[in-house]
Amino acid sequence: MSLRIVVCVKYVPDATGDRHFAGDLTLDREDVDGLLSELDEYAVEQALQVADAADEAEITVLTVGPEDAKDALRKALSMGADKGIHVEDDGLHGTDVFGTSLVLAKAVEKAGYDLVVCGMASTDGTMGVLPALLSERLGVPQVTLLSEVSVGGGVVRGRRDGDAASEQLEARLPAVVSVTDQSGEARYPSFKGIMAAKKKPVESWDLGDLGIEAGEVGLEGSWSKVEDAAARPARSAGTVVTDEGEGGRQLAEFLAGQKFI
Structure with missing residues (x-):
């Protein structure tokens, strides 16, 4: 029987672009280019390695996002995944990580799976909690933050590296x-x-296809909300220390004045 692998990927704003909030304090995605989250590329790579080691396997990449999110799917497909699923719906605008985990869980169940692979976090939100929320909604075990992954005999195994030790x-x-x-x-x-x-092939699903009510996701269904935001102040001019024999003392006085030393 073929091993069914689903990789969850995210289309994120380019970190080098000028990112800012829209009027409703959600991220303005219209004025910045997007791409496949770099941390999700590692998830795609590990899924490909697991599939290569299996007798038979199929990799589906799954994303939730606007029309342009198909670019993230195409990148994963060009790396070697077999097919894609894009969940797109106007009602998803403003969805937080809890709503996203609901949508992904419903989509994973609809697609069919044996193994779900995620990156450690997204490069925009950087929360890192979605894999745990997803496993809870699916009612299956989670093995997170792995540096090494293998599958055999109906078991997934991996190594988690910490500061002082590694766990199997x-x-x-x-x-x-x-x-x-x-x-x-x-x-x-x-x-x-x-x-x-x-x-x-890339399938497109909406909330109706997943049996999700609009009120469960989007800004209305979010468990978290941005109340206020302000632009980061412009960087002030630095202090230039001209070394004419007293540069070390001036530098020390400056650092002491800023309470750095």
């Missing part, structure tokens, strides 16, 4: 895992992979 963890399938940026460099899509990705 395992869980029966079905399960949810997340991988860190120490799990191995993600492969670069080849020209052949990019061309092949254009022909791979």
Whole structure:
């Protein structure tokens, strides 16, 4: 029986762009380019390695987001995933991580799965809690923050590296895992992979397809809310210390005045 792997990926604003809030204090995605979250590339890579080691496997990449989020799916497909699922609905605008975990759980169940692979966090929200929320909603074990992943005999195994020691963890399938940026460099899509990705199937689902009411997600259904935001103040001019024999003393006085020493 084929191993069904679902990789959850996110389309995020380019960190090098000029990011700001819209009028409703949600992120303005219209004025900044987006891309596949770098940390999710590691999840795609580990899913590909697990699939390569399996007798038979199929990788589905899943994303929730606006129309442009298909770009994230295409990147993952060009790396080698087999098909994509895009959940898009106007009612998703302003959804927080709790609502997103609901949508992903419903989509994963609808798609069918044995193993769900996530990145350790998104590069925009950086909360890192979605894999745990997803496993709770699915009612399956979670094995998170792994630097190494393997699957065999209906069990997923992995190594979690800490500051002082490493742990060897395992869980029966079905399960949810997340991988860190120490799990191995993600492969670069080849020209052949990019061309092949254009022909791979991508399904589009909305909230109705998943049996989710609009009030459960979006700004109305969010458990968290941004009450206020202000632009970061412009950086002030620095202090130049001209060294004419007293530079060390002036630097020490400046650092002491700022309570750095």
